[in-house]
Amino acid sequence: MAARNIMVWGEIPVTDMEKSVAFYNKVFGYEMTIDNSGPNPMAMLGGVMETAGAHLYPGKPAADGGNTIHIDLPDTLEAGIERCKAAGGEVVSPPISIPSGRFVYAKDLDGNSIGLYESTE
Known part of the structure; x- marks a missing residue:
């Protein structure tokens, strides 16, 4: 079997994009911005798109705090x-x-x- 990425990306649903981007930027030292080029606004965690990563997007957080992991x-x-x-x-x-x-x-x-x-x- 050929090697391939297992995790493609993770999503963290947030209710307020601007406040959440500011929080992650502050806590982790990121310089994220909101990208509106796709079907939903998003902000790449760390601004990294060349590797498996994660992003924030507007959504309803799970009651138990779960996140969405996309799998190739x-x-x-x-x-x-x-x-x-x-x-x-x-x-x-x-x-x-x-x-x-x-x-x-x-x-x-x-x-x-x-x-x-x-x-x-």
């Missing part, structure tokens, strides 16, 4: 969706296209939020 699929998004459903998971969004690929939001057996990601690069 070994093949197509459709195949991953089918495997997720067959294994007892739940797909909770339609496919979403972004410049680097496509993904869906899903829930694992415990209700944890995950993203199934297919790269087009």
